[in-house]
Amino acid sequence: MLAVQALNRFVHAIEEGAAPSEFYEDIQQAFEMVRRENERISPRLVEKICNYFPGDIGSLNSKALLFDQEGLIIQSVCTYTEILRSTDGQVDVRNDLENIRTHFFDQWHWIMANDRRRNRAFFEGIREILGIFKENSMESGSKVNILDLGCGSGLLTVMAAKIAKEIGMDTKFISVDSSRTFGDLAKITCQENEVESEVRTVDSREMESPSEAINLVISETLDCAIFGEGICSSLLDVHRRMRSPGEFRVVPQTAKLFVQLISSATIKKSHYRDMGDYCLISQETYRNSPAPQQAPYDCERMEKIEYQPLSEGVPVIDINFEDPKQLEAVVGNAVNGEFTVTTTEEGEATALMAWFL
Numbered sequence: 001m002l003a004v005q006a007l008n009r010f011v012h013a014i015e016e017g018a019a020p021s022e023f024y025e026d027i028q029q030a031f032e033m034v035r036r037e038n039e040r041i042s043p044r045l046v047e048k049i050c051n052y053f054p055g056d057i058g059s060l061n062s063k064a065l066l067f068d069q070e071g072l073i074i075q076s077v078c079t080y081t082e083i084l085r086s087t088d089g090q091v092d093v094r095n096d097l098e099n100i101r102t103h104f105f106d107q108w109h110w111i112m113a114n115d116r117r118r119n120r121a122f123f124e125g126i127r128e129i130l131g132i133f134k135e136n137s138m139e140s141g142s143k144v145n146i147l148d149l150g151c152g153s154g155l156l157t158v159m160a161a162k163i164a165k166e167i168g169m170d171t172k173f174i175s176v177d178s179s180r181t182f183g184d185l186a187k188i189t190c191q192e193n194e195v196e197s198e199v200r201t202v203d204s205r206e207m208e209s210p211s212e213a214i215n216l217v218i219s220e221t222l223d224c225a226i227f228g229e230g231i232c233s234s235l236l237d238v239h240r241r242m243r244s245p246g247e248f249r250v251v252p253q254t255a256k257l258f259v260q261l262i263s264s265a266t267i268k269k270s271h272y273r274d275m276g277d278y279c280l281i282s283q284e285t286y287r288n289s290p291a292p293q294q295a296p297y298d299c300e301r302m303e304k305i306e307y308q309p310l311s312e313g314v315p316v317i318d319i320n321f322e323d324p325k326q327l328e329a330v331v332g333n334a335v336n337g338e339f340t341v342t343t344t345e346e347g348e349a350t351a352l353m354a355w356f357l
Contacts, residue, residue, distance in 0.1 A: 154186030173197035
């Protein structure tokens with residue numbers, strides 16, 4: 001923390017009347033040391049120091065790099081954009097900006113955010129449940145407390161808020177995401193759409209219970225095979241600590257996983273190694289070989305891959321997210337079973353393709 005301590009001393013000296021220019025080189029060296037040693041530094045301190053040198057490209061560049069180091073990706077991008085304007089589109093700055101943009105989030109989020117069918121399904125599900133709440137609470141006039149779990153960009157929060165306003169329902173929103181970048185983005189989305197929501201950047205399982213019990217959870221924490229993003233453990237925690245003893249619903253309420261046997265030269269090339277006609281390995285080598293890491297599945301956009309279906313889709317597991325016992329079974333690895341896949345076409349079986357409804 002020596003570099004951060006030095007920066008605080010420089011700030012103190014400037015506040016006492018010293019000229020900022022006296023410390024310029026020392027400040028830049030201290031910024032460089034913070035980055036090199038990966039020291040934690042307050043964004044407010046960075047902002048305060050850089051304000052002593054308005055328009056200075058070196059200070060702005062340090063600011064952008066330090067914001068990125070602290071996980072403040074949006075602020076870093078905004079700073080690089082400011083540098084780009086000041087340098088008339090300098091190539092290296094443009095490259096830095098493009099590189100930093102890749103830190104926002106995994107690129108598949110763009111696909112999901114623009115999936116109209118998926119978004120429409122959530123919209124209709126939220127509208128149906130809020131309509132039911134409206135019918136049941138018209139006389140009492142009670143407020144519906146809504147938790148957007150894994151809120152991402154805040155899209156579902158805005159959807160629910162607009163529906164609630166349309167039907168005249170009193171609601172309170174809490175939007176939660178473990179990603180600081182998404183938390184910042186959700187705040188912007190809510191502000192731009194004039195939606196009031198308490199946005200928390202924290203793992204929901206570690207956050208304090210809200211003061212008012214939750215009536216409705218909306219959650220888009222389903223990966224391509226339902227369970228990969230920990231939706232069951234997150235919802236189980238809500239059931240145990242936050243849910244209303246009265247009306248409580250989850251959107252989506254259920255999910256069903258299907259599998260289908262397929263043949264694909266592309267997948268085979270990625271996951272199989274051809275050892276030739278013969279492969280000899282001693283028992284000692286086999287015993288001492290490291291155990292393969294658990295990687296139950298890969299995520300692929302199957303419309304981009306050539307494959308041949310060898311069977312019909314077979315349902316494997318159903319889950320009701322409003323049933324805590326089912327969630328406990330999944331979280332506790334207590335869900336076991338067998339299923340049969342009957343081939344309908346000839347071909348080399350390469351993989352089981354999974355999806356959910």
